[in-house]
Structures are given as structure tokens and as C-alpha cells.
Amino acid sequence: xxxxxxxxxxKVTEKGKDVELRCDPIxxxxxxxxxxxxxxxxxEFLIYFQGNSAPDKSGLPSDRFxxxxxxxxxxxxTIQRTQQEDSAVYLCASSLAGGGAGNEQFFGPGxxxxxx
Amino acid sequence: xxxxxxxxxxxxxxxxxxxxxxxxxxxxxxGLSWYQQHDGGAPTFLSYNGLDGLEETGRFSSFLxxxxxxxxLLLQELQMKDSASYFCAVLNQAGTALIFGKGTTLSxxx
Numbered sequence: 001x002x003x004x005x006x007x008x009x010x011k012v013t014e015k016g017k018d019v020e021l022r023c024d025p026i027x028x029x030x031x032x033x034x035x036x037x038x039x040x041x042x043x044e045f046l047i048y049f050q051g052n053s054a055p056d057k058s059g060l061p062s063d064r065f066x067x068x069x070x071x072x073x074x075x076x077x078t079i080q081r082t083q084q085e086d087s088a089v090y091l092c093a094s095s096l097a098g099g100g101a102g103n104e105q106f107f108g109p110g111x112x113x114x115x116x
Numbered sequence: 117x118x119x120x121x122x123x124x125x126x127x128x129x130x131x132x133x134x135x136x137x138x139x140x141x142x143x144x145x146x147g148l149s150w151y152q153q154h155d156g157g158a159p160t161f162l163s164y165n166g167l168d169g170l171e172e173t174g175r176f177s178s179f180l181x182x183x184x185x186x187x188x189l190l191l192q193e194l195q196m197k198d199s200a201s202y203f204c205a206v207l208n209q210a211g212t213a214l215i216f217g218k219g220t221t222l223s224x225x226x
Contacts, residue, residue, distance in 0.1 A: 004158075033213050042203055042216040043159065056212045091158065105214065107158035 002026070004108035006092050012114045013082055021077045021111045025094030032069055033105060034077050035091045036061075043091060049075060082115045089113070118142045120204055120217035127223045128194050136189045136220045138204035146207040148180050148187045149214065154200045162189070162202075191222070199224045 005024045013019050025032050034046040045059040049069040060066070064082075069075040079086055089112050093105040120140045128134040138148065147166035151159040163171055165180035165187060177190040191198055201221050205214040 035213075035216075042218040043205075043214075045208060045213045045215060048213040050212070056210055058208070058210065059213070093159075104161040104164075105159075107160070109158050 004092055004094055004106050006090075006108040006111050008111055009109065010112045010114075012116065014116050015084060016081055018078065018080045019082055019113065021079075021090050021092075021113070023075045023077070023092030023108060025073070025075070025092070026106055028072075029094035029096055029106070030072050031095045031097060031103070032072075032075050033093045033095075034067055034075070035093065036088045037091055037110070038088045046077070046090075079113075082113075084115045087113055087115045118206055118208055118215040120206065120215065122202075122204055122217040122220045124218065125221045125223070127225065130194055130196060130224060130226050132194050133190065133192050134194060134222065136191075136202050136204075136222070138187050138189075138217060140185050140187075140204070140206050142185075142206050143209050144207075144211070145182065146211060148178070149205045150178055150189045151203045151205060151216070152200050153203065153219070159203065194224050196224050196226065198222060 007022045030051045032049040035043040037043050047067045048056040064080045067077045089110040091110045093107045095103045095105045122138045149164045150162040152162050153159040163178040170179045175192045180187040201219040203216045203219045205216045208215050
């Protein structure tokens with residue numbers, strides 16, 4: 001079956017523009033996560049969706065970042081008024097159930113965002 | 117909060133054994149996970165330890181000591197394809213998403 005897909009794979013934008021990143025999780029996975037990975041760094045948690053529960057937004061770095069998820073399907077991460085510091089790879093992951101470190105997370109290939 | 121420490125780089129030769137250590141500080145603990153990421157690729161799940169002891173999966177094993185807040189990933193019979201970054205991870209305080217270490221870059225040479 002298909003894995004987690006993300007689009008676009010690469011996005012180059014100018015400082016101050018808004019960008020929207022898309023994630024299609026594995027079908028049937030109720031939990032969805034967004035992470036950010038700066039060059040040579042670890043993964044930084046951004047936001048978590050679990051079914052119809054309120055999302056955990058505790059990792060969002062500023063109010064310029066927001067995300068939505070429609071039911072248990074597609075999610076979009078929006079970054080408004082992009083800054084050069086937002087340049088990173090944005091990774092989406094999904095898992096069968098939320099919580100529990102033992103719940104394997106399946107990652108998409110990421111979107112490489114470059115803010116000029 | 118949660119924090120994890122792991123070495124930044126490890127080098128080894130084909131056929132060797134390498135151990136990547138991870139120490140953590142957490143408020144609440146739900147287990148330690150390990151992920152592998154090849155350069156330019158997506159992270160992939162390797163193993164999870166919820167209880168003390170050793171978990172073995174083929175050439176890879178992972179160990180956890182909760183009393184020492186310490187774990188390690190052991191890679192045996194190293195192959196060139198094992199060259200990658202390896203991340204240890206624990207759940208955040210809310211028990212929702214993973215907090216990752218900064219990663220250990222493993223370079224395997226012939």
C-alpha cells in the first residue's frame with residue numbers, strides 16, 4: 001500500500017510570502033504529526049492530530065504557523081509571512097494510534113522549504 | 117522538559133560492531149525509540165524499548181535501563197548501507213508526539 005506522501009517535494013519562496021504544505025497519511029492511521037528538521041539537526045515536533053480530538057499545537061514556534069486536518073485524512077501546514085529561519089525540511093508522519101512511543105511513526109519524504 | 121543526548125558522530129569499518137548511546141531526561145517516561153535516516157531520506161522506525169533489557173531485531177539490538185535513564189542501539193556486522201543518522205526519541209510530556217535527539221551520524225567504511 002501507499003506510504004505517507006507529501007507535496008510539494010521542494011518549495012522555494014520569497015521572504016514574507018505564505019506557503020502551504022500538504023500531507024496525505026497512510027489510510028487508516030488516526031494519528032498525524034508534523035515535524036521540522038533544520039540542516040544537520042534532529043526533528044522538532046510541531047503539531048499532532050489524533051482523530052477528532054483537539055490537536056496538540058504545543059510545538060508550533062510562532063503564530064505564523066498553523067495546521068489543519070480533515071477528519072483522518074489530508075493535513076495542511078501553513079506558514080504565513082515566511083522568514084529565512086523557516087527554511088528547513090518539513091516532515092509529516094502518521095501512525096495507527098496516537099501516543100505511546102511504541103506506536104511506530106511512518107514518515108513521508110518531506111517538503112524542503114527554502115525562504116530567500 | 118524532555119532532552120536527549122547522543123554522540124554526534126561515530127565511524128566504523130564494515131563487519132564491525134558499533135554502539136550508539138543515548139541518555140535522556142524526561143518528565144514521565146513512556147519508552148525509548150530509535151529511528152534511522154539516510155541522507156536526504158525519511159526517518160524509519162528501528163526499535164522500541166518500553167521495559168528494561170535488550171530487544172533484538174536481526175543485526176540491530178536496542179537496550180534500555182530506566183534506572184540509569186540510558187539506552188543504546190547496537191549495530192552488528194556493519195554494512196556500508198548502515199551509513200546513516202540514528203536518532204533516539206522519547207514521548208513529550210503530553211504523551212503525544214516524539215522528542216528526538218540531535219542524531220548520531222554513522223559512517224561505515226570498507
